[in-house]
Amino acid sequence: MASDKKAKKNGDKPDISEIYEYRKKLKKILKPDRYEHSLSVSFTCVCLAMRYGVDLYKAEAAGLVHDCAKQFSDEELIKLCKKEKVELTDDMLKAPQVIHSVFGAVYARKEFGIDDRDILSAIYYHTLGRPNMSLLEAIVFTADYIEARRYKASRLTEIRKLAFEDLDRAVYEINHDTITYLEESGGFICKDSYDTYRYYKELIETR
Ligand SMILES: [Fe+2]
Numbered sequence: 453m454a455s456d457k458k459a460k461k462n463g464d465k466p467d468i469s470e471i472y473e474y475r476k477k478l479k480k481i482l483k484p485d486r487y488e489h490s491l492s493v494s495f496t497c498v499c500l501a502m503r504y505g506v507d508l509y510k511a512e513a514a515g516l517v518h519d520c521a522k523q524f525s526d527e528e529l530i531k532l533c534k535k536e537k538v539e540l541t542d543d544m545l546k547a548p549q550v551i552h553s554v555f556g557a558v559y560a561r562k563e564f565g566i567d568d569r570d571i572l573s574a575i576y577y578h579t580l581g582r583p584n585m586s587l588l589e590a591i592v593f594t595a596d597y598i599e600a601r602r603y604k605a606s607r608l609t610e611i612r613k614l615a616f617e618d619l620d621r622a623v624y625e626i627n628h629d630t631i632t633y634l635e636e637s638g639g640f641i642c643k644d645s646y647d648t649y650r651y652y653k654e655l656i657e658t659r
């Protein structure tokens with residue numbers, strides 16, 4: 453069972469046996485392209501963690517496991533949330549593609565034995581974000597968008613560069629582009645997404 457991990461110091465040999473276990477498990481439960489995405493997010497998280505001084509193990513683990521509940525259908529996720537007494541807002545029910553992140557935090561604890569709160573909350577917030585995210589949360593949120601296998605978003609090259617220069621601004625730009633895309637395509641936008649957007653807009657405009 454994973455417990456709260458202490459930050460590694462220079463000279464400590466990293467214990468990556470749990471990372472290997474998570475990979476093995478994910479490979480069994482996720483579709484190949486989703487598994488590939490998970491690996492790519494974990495590597496991107498590690499790069500960002502090096503840049504921003506975040507614990508590398510936590511970043512790698514959170515990135516790897518962030519989509520661990522993605523294999524469930526929307527209906528299955530809603531049922532599983534009811535069973536586990538996971539609170540879903542009306543907005544989440546209107547945009548069920550976000551529920552895998554909320555339930556993912558529970559699933560990562562129950563099925564992967566992860567009880568590190570920082571990792572679980574990075575999984576929980578990886579789709580909607582939240583105002584004033586922790587560095588680890590912002591790293592997973594950003595890595596999910598910029599990882600190397602992504603190619604559809606319009607400003608990827610610019611946002612990838614920005615992520616290593618100014619993480620708050622990268623979070624803002626990702627929110628901006630995601631909300632713009634949903635508005636143009638008629639997708640439902642959760643209030644939580646707007647809250648995240650407004651917070652980071654104000655943050656970068658007032659500093
Ligand atoms: Fe996801």
Ligand SMILES: [Fe+2]
Pocket residue numbers: 489493518519596
């Ligand atoms: Fe993802």
